[in-house]
Amino acid sequence: MIAISMIIGTIIIFVLMKKLNARFSTPLLFPVVTATILIIILLKSFSISYDTYMIGAKWIDAMLGPAVVSMAYPLYTQRNIIKQNLFSILTSVVVAMLSGLISIIVFAKLLNLSNDYILSLLPKSITTPVAMQISGAIGGFPSLTAVFVIIAGLTGALLGPFIFKICRIEKSVSRGISMGSASHGFGVSKLTEYGERALSMGSVSMTLSAIIGAFICPLFALFFQ
Amino acid sequence: MIEMKKYIRIVLQICILYLFSLLGSFIVQILHIKFPGSIVGLLLLLGCLHLKVIPVQLIKEGAGFLLGLLALFFVPSTVGVMNYPELLSINGVLLISSVIVSTVLTVIITGRICQYLEGRKTREEEVQ
Numbered sequence: 001m002i003a004i005s006m007i008i009g010t011i012i013i014f015v016l017m018k019k020l021n022a023r024f025s026t027p028l029l030f031p032v033v034t035a036t037i038l039i040i041i042l043l044k045s046f047s048i049s050y051d052t053y054m055i056g057a058k059w060i061d062a063m064l065g066p067a068v069v070s071m072a073y074p075l076y077t078q079r080n081i082i083k084q085n086l087f088s089i090l091t092s093v094v095v096a097m098l099s100g101l102i103s104i105i106v107f108a109k110l111l112n113l114s115n116d117y118i119l120s121l122l123p124k125s126i127t128t129p130v131a132m133q134i135s136g137a138i139g140g141f142p143s144l145t146a147v148f149v150i151i152a153g154l155t156g157a158l159l160g161p162f163i164f165k166i167c168r169i170e171k172s173v174s175r176g177i178s179m180g181s182a183s184h185g186f187g188v189s190k191l192t193e194y195g196e197r198a199l200s201m202g203s204v205s206m207t208l209s210a211i212i213g214a215f216i217c218p219l220f221a222l223f224f225q
Numbered sequence: 226m227i228e229m230k231k232y233i234r235i236v237l238q239i240c241i242l243y244l245f246s247l248l249g250s251f252i253v254q255i256l257h258i259k260f261p262g263s264i265v266g267l268l269l270l271l272g273c274l275h276l277k278v279i280p281v282q283l284i285k286e287g288a289g290f291l292l293g294l295l296a297l298f299f300v301p302s303t304v305g306v307m308n309y310p311e312l313l314s315i316n317g318v319l320l321i322s323s324v325i326v327s328t329v330l331t332v333i334i335t336g337r338i339c340q341y342l343e344g345r346k347t348r349e350e351e352v353q
Contacts, residue, residue: 014297032296036303043307050308057301063291064298065246066239068263070288072270076281088342096335103330107323111316124324125331128299133261137253143305147312148324150303155328163329169336173343178336182328185295214264221259 006056013038028158030186032128033150064129068210075207082204089177089201093209094216096181100125100152101220115224116140122217124148127184130210138221149184156183157190176201181209231286238287241279245270 017031017038043053054061075082082089101122108118120140123131128149135145156179164175175194179187180202188202249266273279291298311317 010300011297014300030296032300032303035300036306039300039304040307043304050305053304054301057304060298061301063294064302065250065263065266066242067291067295067298068261069242069245069249069266069270070284070291072267072274073281073284073288074292075267076271076274079275088339088346091342092335092339095338096331099334100327100331103327104323107327111319111323113320117320121320121324125328128302129295130261130264132299132302133263137259137261141309143302144309144312146299146303147306147309148321151321151324152328155325156332159329160332163332164336167333167336169333169340171340171343174336174339177339178332181335182331211264211267214261218259 002052003056003059006053007059009042010035010039010057010060028154030150030154030157033154064132068129068133071207071210074203078200078204081200082208085173085201088173089205089208092174092177093181093205093212096125096178096205097209097213097216100182101216105220117144118224119221120144121148122220123213124152125182125184126210126213126217127206128153130214134214134217138218139225150186153183153186156187160187160190161193172198173201177205180205184209235286235290238284239291241284242266242270242287242291 014031014035017029017034020034021029021031039053042048043050104121104124105118108121113121116139119138120135120142122138122140123134123145126134126149128146131145131149132142135142160175160179160183163169169175169178172194176188176191176198179191179198184206188199188206191198191202245266246263247266249264249269250262252265253260253262270279270284274281274284306312312320
């Protein structure tokens with residue numbers, strides 16, 4: 001009974017938040033963000049623990065694996081775009097992964113963070129479902145990673161347009177790739193304003209970044225285990 | 226009736242995708258490697274699509290359905306942040322700020338390098 005109400009409750013709240021987002025389109029109202037906050041408030045006010053919530057919600061969580069596998073489909077259909085720009089996409093995605101990893105490790109060391117926090121931070125530029133799986137595999141806390149990933153996403157979606165202007169990043173390909181590989185889905189959703197090409201480059205580099213990150217993050221993780 | 230058939234097809238296709246995900250996790254488990262199983266599943270599916278072992282039609286609708294709901298699937302995990310109230314402390318704010326700064330740096334560095342690579346490519350094309 002609890003399980004079913006948690007599943008249905010999560011879905012209803014998510015759908016409502018999606019409608020809210022459609023009405024006032026701003027990155028701050030991303031349905032994941034608003035739904036998460038609302039669910040936490042509800043659980044806290046009825047003193048329901050996270051473990052109790054997960055009795056039901058784990059069934060929604062179980063769909064993450066097949067959803068990640070599904071990303072093979074857009075990657076396959078966009079294989080021609082990838083082939084045409086193979087060198088610049090791959091180089092940029094690797095550069096993005098390395099600059100994200102190195103900069104966050106430097107900050108984490110300055111803040112004197114413990115290793116489990118650092119491990120949770122490493123996959124932050126990768127799309128949430130994959131980032132959480134990487135985090136779990138290397139010994140981080142997947143829920144914390146999900147929050148860092150969302151913050152990285154919001155940063156790109158909110159600040160991206162200013163960064164493009166100030167740093168004169170004007171080509172649609174560069175905009176797409178930098179957004180997709182630094183701010184995953186949130187950043188990519190902002191790319192609709194810059195046209196079809198930026199958008200498809202963004203989603204391609206988001207997926208490639210997830211695959212490349214799955215190989216690189218565990219290597220960096222070796223230093224903190 | 227047509228609607229009904231479509232939904233059954235989507236469910237069956239999701240089962241296929243689920244099998245790939247399970248297979249990926251299984252491979253990671255028996256090899257004892259620190260690697261996300263779902264990415265192994267993704268690479269396997271990509272290989273099968275590429276080699277035409279699996280036609281795109283067999284997973285197209287299921288994949289589209291799951292990807293459309295992707296954000297819903299990670300809500301349960303993000304709710305897990307309620308177990309980490311320390312994020313609201315000063316240290317938490319510093320931590321979050323470093324994620325923001327790191328992301329801004331990443332966008333700038335990647336954008337500039339990519340623009341440089343693209344510029345070089347167009348110049349090469351002009352020369353040719």
